[in-house]
Amino acid sequence: MATKLALKELIKQPMRLTPGHRLCAGCGASIVVRQVLMAIDDPVVVTNATGCLEVATTIYPYTAWNVPWMHNAFENAASTISGIEAAYRALVRQGKIPERNVKFIAFGGDGGTYDIGLQALSGAVERGHQFLYICYDNGAYMNTGIQRSSATPMGAHTTTSPAGKKIPGKQQFRKDLTAIMAAHGIPYVAQAAPSHWRDLMKKVRKAVDCGGPAFINILSSCNRGWRHATDETIDITQLAVDTCYWPLYEVEDGEWRLTYKPKEKKPVEEWLKRQGRFRHLFRPENRHIIDELQAEVDRRWERLLRLCGEA
Amino acid sequence: MAELKGWRDIPIGGMILEAGNAVQYPTGTWRAFRPVFGEAKCIHCFTCWLYCPDSSILVDPENEKMLGFDLEHCKGCGICAAVCPVNAKVQREAGETVERDDPRLCIRMVEEGKFQE
Amino acid sequence: MSKFEALTGNDAVATAMRQINPDVVAAYPITPQTSTVQKFSEFVADGLVDTEFVTVESEHSAMSACVGAAAAGARVMTATSANGLALMWEIVYIAASNRLPIVMSLVNRALSAPINIHCDHSDVMGMRDSGWIILFSENAQEAYDNFIQAVRIAEHPDVLLPVAVCQDGFITSHGMERVEIYDDDEVKAFVGEYRPQWSILDIDHPKTYGPLDFYDYYYEHKRQQVEAMENALRVIQEVAEEFNRKFNRTYGLFEAYRLDDAEVAVVVVNSTAGTAKAVVDQLRAEGLRVGLLKPRVFRPFPAKELVDALRHLKAVAVMDRAISFGSMNNASPLFLELAAAMTLHGVQIPMADYVFGLGGRDILPREIESVYRDMLRTAETGQVERMVTYLSVRE
Structure with a gap:
């Protein structure tokens, strides 16, 4: 029997990520990791792309991981886990190790997933390895000091898309990685947010039991890069969902389904104004960027509704 | 910080x-x-x-x-106070902005130097 | 019972892989390595091995998957060439630094640009400081034999380093030769079961692999790699002795051909050593005292042993299929390292460097002969006419 998704039950679970890691105060990444691992009762083996999570949780000789864990490089969390998973299958098949129903999980940030690790991820899911890839998407290369990635929202100030006098922040919309992963036709793809923890954990459970490769894109606030107070992490994540910047949905065996529909779709501006990285957009000459961003959020939301049969 | 070991005394490969x-x-x-934990108000x-x-x-x-906080590790981000439903209720009922260290809260955030048992 | 088969170098390595029956192979096609994994995938498809063959989407992922699988305690292999190795680069270092006993068939090919699919040693020379053990093979037989021994070397508890077994692209990899293939059971018995001390699949004893390692410990981990390389020199010889006894071969750190009473010698690796032996025989027939030294083990570099084998000579030529651009006199890597070894061991013999065969340019017996004749002159005069010669390049 799977542990009931109730906090009174979940507190009885063994702690898979310990305190003493060096992620910043209020970091979303460890919240995401805790929720993902909490959802899985079976043994797990984890790989981790280079990034904040990897760096801050394993500063030698300390590790915050109570589960088998490996970091290889930046772009290869998916190919590394595919090697481990292949080894597991080979060794179990030959009777060299016992079958333990191990779940294989790869964690990568948006840089390691949308950008440098996309090829390895695409290859690994195409080959059908049984693993779950979790992208904790904080929308920039936070580990190296907040550089723009293809996940960075349009208009955002980063250190390589600074809000300058001529160019006011990032010029492009976010790459829709979740849709790209869905296009691979793998058994399970979803988008989730830690503000909706039960939704997130249900998705993780479906993903690890789907019998094939699975991908979940999880919004993960970085207060250093997004520029908000450390205690606003969950609140601002909730706003990303309620403005439909970050809709929650799943694609199960090709069927698109909305898992959360905001009662009232808030203007994206409400999410933007809470974050310092968008402050420059509120100058009169940049208002049009907010309008463009809103139009794109609307366009993607409408498309999603159509795909989910909700339009 | 533990004493630094020599190369013969640590596992290989990092x-x-x-x-x-x-x-x-x-x-x-x-x-x-x-x-700071206001135990009496906590709904666990x-x-x-x-x-x-x-x-x-x-x-x-x-x-x-809920027993309290692991102050050996807590970095003081304040998410606990921000997501606390009891705090939210206090806030709603007050009808005004409640300070983060208001004694009515279930989880208060108090500036380190100013904290008194 | 062993049997003789007509095999290419790649087929010979694929046959060794079948006999060893690794747990995981992750590889990507690249000329001239490709036929190795093609052949091996037939063994997989026919159920002759228990291997999970991971058909990755790039060499970077090939080495990444190998690293993951090796950390899982699997016996792991791959094969590549030139640009494929270059794409693996980052993970080549990580494999060695994580102390993972991966075995690679490296079919030597020229690195781009311009793109070229033929043999030279620019690929392997680039990985010489990566922490891998590197073995050279003159022919398909040696590639086969080295590949079998590589498993034992890599997995030895005092070593735990990856091994690259080199053979010359097309010349060896695609040339059909008579190869003695040992009995399957004897090969299996020789390599034995791999019993890793650690595994990331040891669920009950979770370990962290590949942490962030700063100035307080990184250096100590590098020092451990030095120790492993030092141990490897001993282990390579122990494994070779056992192999020689079992399969009636004569492997060591290098092969000395008519060297004992020679006055001059050429040092050359891989297939060209075979051609050079024919040249030695021909010149010996003329009464000229020439010999050959063919290094088998390039990493770890057996400096003292090489120096001792060469110290009696009057002149030594190094022939190398690579250039270390910008190095002293734009010489070849093997020359530079051997010259340093000789000098630092107090042996002052005239030495010259002959770069040859880049991008698969043929090396002819008469060209090797010209090297020997140069050296014979040098032996007489004590003068090196030219420190570095780019053999057969058109002016």
Whole structure:
């Protein structure tokens, strides 16, 4: 029997990520990791792309991981886990190790997933390895000091898309990685947010039991890069969902389904104004960027509704 | 900080054999604000426990009780106070902005230097 | 019972892989390695091995998957060439630094640009400081034999380093030769079961692999790699002795051909050593005292042993299929390292460097002969006419 998704039950679970890691105060990444691992009762083996999570949780000789864990490089969390998973299958098949129903999980940030690790991820899911890839998407290369990635929202100030006098922040919309992963036709793809923890954990459970490769894109606030107070992490994540910047949905065996529909779709501006990285957009000459961003959020939301049969 | 070992005395390849030994590393010194637990008001919903990025909410799983904070590791981000439904209720009922260290709150955030038992 | 088969170098390595029956192979096609994994995938498809063959989407992922699988305690292999190796680069270092006993068939090919599919040693020379053990093979037989021994060397508890077994692209990899293939059971018995001390799949004893390692410990981990390389020199010889006894061969750190009473010698690796032996025989027939030294083990570099084998000579030529651009006199890597070894061991013999065969340019017996004749002159005069010669390049 799977542990009931109730906090009174979940507190009885063994702690898979310990305190003493060096992620910043209020970091979303460890919240995401805790929720993902909490959802899985079976043994797990984890790989981790280079990034904040990897760096801050394993500063030698300390590790915050109570589960088998490996970091290889930046772009290869998916190919590394595919090697481990292949080894597991080979060794179990030959009777060299016992079958333990191990779940294989790869964690990568948006840089390691949308950008440098996309090829390895695409290859690994195409080959059908049984693993779950979790992208904790904080929308920039936070580990190296907040550089723009293809996940960075349009208009955002980063250190390589600074809000300058001529160019006011990032010029492009976010790459829709979740849709790209869905296009691979793998058994399970979803988008989730830690503000909706039960939704997130249900998705993780479906993903690890789907019998094939699975991908979940999880919004993960970085207060250093997004520029908000450390205690606003969950609140601002909730706003990303309620403005439909970050809709929650799943694609199960090709069927698109909305898992959360905001009662009232808030203007994206409400999410933007809470974050310092968008402050420059509120100058009169940049208002049009907010309008463009809103139009794109609307366009993607409408498309999603159509795909989910909700339009 | 543990004493530094020589190359013959550490596992090869950078492996760390002691799982979860980061608990030995204190991060509580990072804290500028300290969470203070108003035990009487707590409804033991564990929302703070769920969202703590530092696994620093101490709970008694057997009796299903929130016990307080692991101040060895808590970095003082204040997410626990922000997500606390009791705090939210206090806020709503007050009808005005309640200070983060208001004694009516279930989880108060108090500036480290100003904290008194 | 062993049997003789007509095999290409790649087929010979694929046959060794079948006999060894690794747990995981991750590889990507690249000329001239490709036929190795093609052949091996037939063995997989026919159920002759228990291997999970991971058909990755790039060499970077090939080495990444190998690293993951090796950390899982699997016996792991791959094969590549030139640009494929270059794409693996980052993970080549990580494999060695994580102390993972991966075995690679490296079919030597020229690195781009311009793109070229033929043999030279620019690929392997680039990985010489990566922490891998590197073995050279003159022919398909040696590639086969080295590949079998590589498993034992890599997995030895005092070593735990990856091994690259080199053979010359097309010349060896695609040339059909008579190869003695040992009995399957004897090969299996020789390599034995791999019993890793650690595994990331040891669920009950979770370990962290590949942490962030700062100035307080990184250096100590590098020092451990030095120790492993030092141990490897001993282990390579122990494994070779056992192999020689079992399969009636004569492997060591290098092969000395008519060297004992020679006055001059050429040092050259891989297939060209075979051609050079024919030249030695021909010149010996003329009464000229010439010999050959063919290094087998390039990493770890057996400096003292090479120096001792060469110290009696009057002149030594190094022939190398690579250039270390910008190095002293734009010489070849093997020359530079051997010259340093000789000098630092107090042996002052005239030495010259002959770069040859880049991008698969043929090396003819008469060209090797010209090297020997140069050296014979040098032996007489004590003068090196030219420190570095780019053999057969058109002016």
